[in-house]
Amino acid sequence: MINFKLVGALSLALALGACGTETSNSDSHSSQSEAVAKKLVASSPELKTLSDIALAGLHGYEITQSLTTEIGARQAGSENEALARKWAEHKFSDLGFKNIKTEIFTIDGWERGVESARIVSPSNQNLFVTALGGSVGTPEGGVQAPVVYFKDFEALKSAPEGGLDGKIVYITGKMERTKNGAGYGPANMKRRNGATEAAKRGAIAVLIRSVGTDSHRFPHTGQMAYDPAIKKIPIGALSAPDADQLDRIFASGEDVVINLKLGAKSTGPKTSGNVMGEIIGTEHPEEIILIGAHLDSWDLGTGAIDDGAGVGIVMGAAQVLMQSGLQPKRTIRVVLFGSEEIGLKGGFAYAKAHKFTDLERHVLATESDFGAGKIYGMQTGMGEVNHTTIRAMAPEFKFLAIELLEGESTGGPDIIPLSAEGVPTIRFNQDGTDYFDLHHTPDDTFDKINPEDMAQNVAAYASLIWLVSESTSTFKDE
Amino acid sequence: MINFKLVGALSLALALGACGTETSNSDSHSSQSEAVAKKLVASSPELKTLSDIALAGLHGYEITQSLTTEIGARQAGSENEALARKWAEHKFSDLGFKNIKTEIFTIDGWERGVESARIVSPSNQNLFVTALGGSVGTPEGGVQAPVVYFKDFEALKSAPEGGLDGKIVYITGKMERTKNGAGYGPANMKRRNGATEAAKRGAIAVLIRSVGTDSHRFPHTGQMAYDPAIKKIPIGALSAPDADQLDRIFASGEDVVINLKLGAKSTGPKTSGNVMGEIIGTEHPEEIILIGAHLDSWDLGTGAIDDGAGVGIVMGAAQVLMQSGLQPKRTIRVVLFGSEEIGLKGGFAYAKAHKFTDLERHVLATESDFGAGKIYGMQTGMGEVNHTTIRAMAPEFKFLAIELLEGESTGGPDIIPLSAEGVPTIRFNQDGTDYFDLHHTPDDTFDKINPEDMAQNVAAYASLIWLVSESTSTFKDE
Incomplete structure (x- = not known):
């Protein structure tokens, strides 16, 4: 095991000339970072080569198109997820990756079944519902029962225990639209814990306003969780227009009765897996730079923005590096995780499988899993060396309109288990303003992806893996 | 029967001072009609009063909210359509209308049932499908069969007879987005006649790319027609993203097999009806100005833009006139037609029911049935007197940014049967740029409506009924 030192980070900073290479912006009237970006150029011939290839091409876009068109939806543990693993093996091979490998693991299967919801009183109206994953x-x-309205999850938690016997709980409340996805966490509380809190109080089922920012008649699914000590009751999400409709009916003072059918059920152990391929490093092949995405999707859409786009971006970035003829000193490993949607199963399986083999030799890990929007920022992982190195590297990305952001990141969902084992991380922050319009809905389809935005992502990841490969930093404190 | 003369139209033109009252626009730099409109004022105290009330209020918006929230979807012949008639009677009564009446008629019932579509080869993918009305x-x-691709309806019509034995026909082709809805007619050929043309050639079922302009996973329904001499085969519409997906798969050269289940069926005779209410004219109560909309909707959405908005606009306009204290000389009749969606059944029933009673005394008729977008134009009906009178009247609407457009109109779908019987018509043209994003989909819900745009519509219709009431024109040639 190579003992990198803190000096590695500093030497990288010097090597990159980070303090001096920021290209000046002569157009002082320009206020848009996009406009600024167009005037900036890559600070090295290698980055110029990589970004020129990426920005002129459709590397990521075409990979995402292939996956989402040829396979479609890829639910964790499904036959289609297995087909996606085969697709990934072939795609890695076609693109010239080495050490192509699939690592299988087992998950608890679940399927949606037939589902419906209908207001039966005070009027007869169909509602667009879908079960939350795991329900x-x-x-x-x-079930058919009177519905009790809660303006948000906090209101439900404030309700006395046992007061909801035989009732269906309805939790409304809108998610905030933000560029960085900050609205997701708070809105998601009712999705994850709504069933448990309602069951504690005697409810027989739960409906939530979908965790999403759109105004279309698509419910958003997503994994929920049960407290093992509390009775399991079914939970579904309503589309935003349906929630608006219910809100109006409740506002009129009417009593509401709903008939809810969710055919969701567990289907026993199923096979999932991670698929990976490498560009082998020329000088330090044992040192691994991991860029990942997840191969699985929810069953409703074709998993284009979540996370077909990520698959395209990271495979496409490595493809660009190969096409450039540049030879990375460290190994680039592209990992496509399985079963992310149901609880980062692929990330945990990877951390477990690699813990006693090469996990310590992972120099840096990151995942693209926030759609296909442009990258506008980057965040360090944890630790002084990571901070120092990545801060020094950050100006290299300004030509792509990427700025260093405050705050640390664990590098993406499937990287969390790796981060917990000490693997250094970095994160590119994509513009997610529209991400939660489509997230976990049937409307997550390939037509939503902008090829230019994807190409910018590919350029950024290609630049990243090159720079990290050239770096001598460990990215982690001793 | 009163014998109006052509001179009536001319006298109206003089009375309105049409040649001189156009408010000048001093801002010669402004190019936007909106901006112009803001500088214009109503040409008479009465129009100012009416528009002030309408533009400050939510008359139409609240009526549409009430209908779409309290009843929801209102399919022709359904229990909900019957409830909507009750709703309309109560609403007319609450708003102070007179001569409230429901005229019942019988239609052929149809229901959608359970439906699904799935690509079974070359991959396993769910498709979002819905049956076309009447299928x-x-x-x-x-049915499960190989699918034959046609790039448009013309391509299908060019195919030899009998060449599609046992096949499912797929007709793609995008609808053009336009302000005036001109893309609808051409795109709609495959919807209306696709089943017949495919059946002639031996096909067992048809799938079309939805007639719509959106990119969401909503299929658009809408009435289709069978040729009685040709075998009836089922026909469904796919959402735009699903059509895109199929197009990509066909483009890759793969053979496609689809499994299609449409539970659609006829349900025998059902009751539908038209509901109407009046403001009785002070001087010529026997002369009727008809403003209509249709009360029914498709079953998928809640019929907000099609045509809850129209219901709100025309009821709201008459409400504004009542609130103003102005007394129209002629009778204003607001008619809410039933079963428009399945072939203008309410319009035909109205024409038949009134043919030998008061149809000759209808001075002018029009229907609001193109969503909730702003009105930007108006069109005359047919005939010299109609042309002369409405052209003279048109400048009165410039303060609402409404311009006289070229071309004649039959006044709206349900007015066609009245027009055919000689009833004079006029038409307000709404901005329909986004109309076919929502039209006939589950996504046609109240949240899509802009209250300000609706208020402008209400102001226009309130102004119209006032001006026509004050006019002495017959609006028709002898």
């Missing part, structure tokens, strides 16, 4: 189903024939 | 269903268990 139990309703009894045969469904 | 027969597939046999029990569905």
Whole structure:
């Protein structure tokens, strides 16, 4: 095991000339970072080569198109996820990757089944509903019960225990639209814990306003969780227009009765897996730079922005590096994780499988899993060396309109388990303003992706893996 | 029967001072009609009063909210359409209308049932499908067959007879987005006649790319037609992203097999009806100015833009006139037609029911049925008197940014049967740029409506009924 030192980070900073290479922007009237970016150029011939190839091409876009068109939806543990692993092996091979490998693991299967929701009083109206991932189903024939309105998850938690016997709980509340996705965490509380909190109080089922920012008639699915000590009750999400409709009916003072049928059920152990391919490093092949994405998707859409785009971006970035003829000193490993959606299963499986082999030799890891929007920022991982090195590297990305942002990141969902094992991380921050319009809905389809935005992502990841490969930093403190 | 003369139109033109009252626009740099409109004022105290009330209020918006929230979807012949008639009677009564009446008629019922479509080869992918209105269903268990691609309806019509035995026909082709809806007619040929042309050639089912302009995973329904001499085969519409997906798969050269299940079926005779209410004219109560909309909707959405908005606009306009204290000389009749969606059934029933009573005394008729977008134009009906009178009247609407457009109109779908019987018509043209994003989809819900745009519509219709009431024109040639 090579003992890198803190000086590595500093030497990288010097090597990159980070303090002096920021290209000046002579157009002082320009206020848009896009406009600024167009005037900036890569600070080295290698970055120019890589970005020229990426920005002129459709590397990521075409890979995402291939995956989402040829396979479609790729639910964790499904036959289609297995086909996606085969697709990935072939794609890695076609693109010239080495050490192509699939690592299988087992998950608890779940399927959605037939589902419906209907207001039966005060009027007869169909609602667009979908079960949250992992939810139990309703009894045969469904449940039909009076509905109790809660303006948000906090209001439900404030309700007395046992006060909701035999009722269906409805939790509304809109998610905030933000560029960085900050609205997701708060809005997601009701999705993850709504069933448990409602069951504690005697409810027989839960409906939430979808965790999403759109105004279309698509419910958003996503994994929920049960407290093992509390009775499991079914939970579904309503589309935003349906939630608006319910909100209006409740506002009119009417009592509401809903009939809910969720055919969701567990299907026992299923196979999932991670697929990976490498560009082998010329000088330090044992040192691994991991760029990942997740191969699985929810069943409703074709998993284009979540996370077909990420698959295209990271495979495309490595493809660009190969096409450039540049030879990375460290090994670039592209990992496509399975079963991310149901609880980062691929990330945990990878951390477990590699813990006693090469995990310590992972120099840096990151995942692209926030859609296909442009990258506008980057964040360091944890630790002094990581901070120092990545801060020094950050100006190299200004020509792509990427700025260093405050705050640390664990590098993406599937990287969390690696980060927990000490693997250094970095994160590119994509513009997610529209991400939660599509996230986990049937509307997550390939037509939503902008090829130019994807090409910028590919350029950024290609630049990243090159720079990290050239660096001598360990990215981690001793 | 009163014998109006052509001179009536001319006298109206003089009375309105049409040649001189156009408010000048001093801002010669402004190019936007909106901006112009803001500088214009109503040409008479009465129009100012009416528009002030309308533009400051939510008359139409609240009526549409009430209908779409309290009733929801209102399919022709359904229980919900019957409830909507009750709703309309109560709403007319609450708003102070007189002579409230429901005229019942019988239609052929149809219901959608459970439906699904799935690519089974070359991959396993769910498709979002819906039956077109009036389609027969597939046999029990569905149909599964190879799919033959046609780039548009013309391509299908060019195919030899009998060449599609046992096949599912797929007709793609995008609808053009336009302000005036001109893309609808051409795109709609495959919807209306696709089943017949495919059946002539031996096909067992048809799938079309939806007639719509959006990129969401909503299929657009809408009435289709069978040629009685040709075998009836089922026809469904796919959402735009699903059509894109199929187009990509066909472009790759793969053979496609689809499994299609449409539970659609006829349900025998059902009751529908038209509901109407009046403001009785002070001087010529026997002369009727008809402003209409249709009360029914498709079953998928809640019929907000099609045509809850129209219901709100025309009821709201008459409400504004009542609130103003102005007394129209002629009778204003607001008619809410039933079963428009399945072939203008309400319009035909109205024409038949009134043919030998008061149809000759209808001075002018028009329908609001193109969503909730702003009105930007108006068109005359047919005939010299109509042309002369409405052209003279048109400048009165410039303060609402409404311009006289070229071309004649029959006044809206349900007015066609009235026009055919000689009833004079006029048409307000709404901005329909986004209309076909939502039209006939589950996504046609109240949240899509802009209250300011609706208020402008209400102001226009309130102004119209006032001006026509004050006019002495017959609006028709002898």
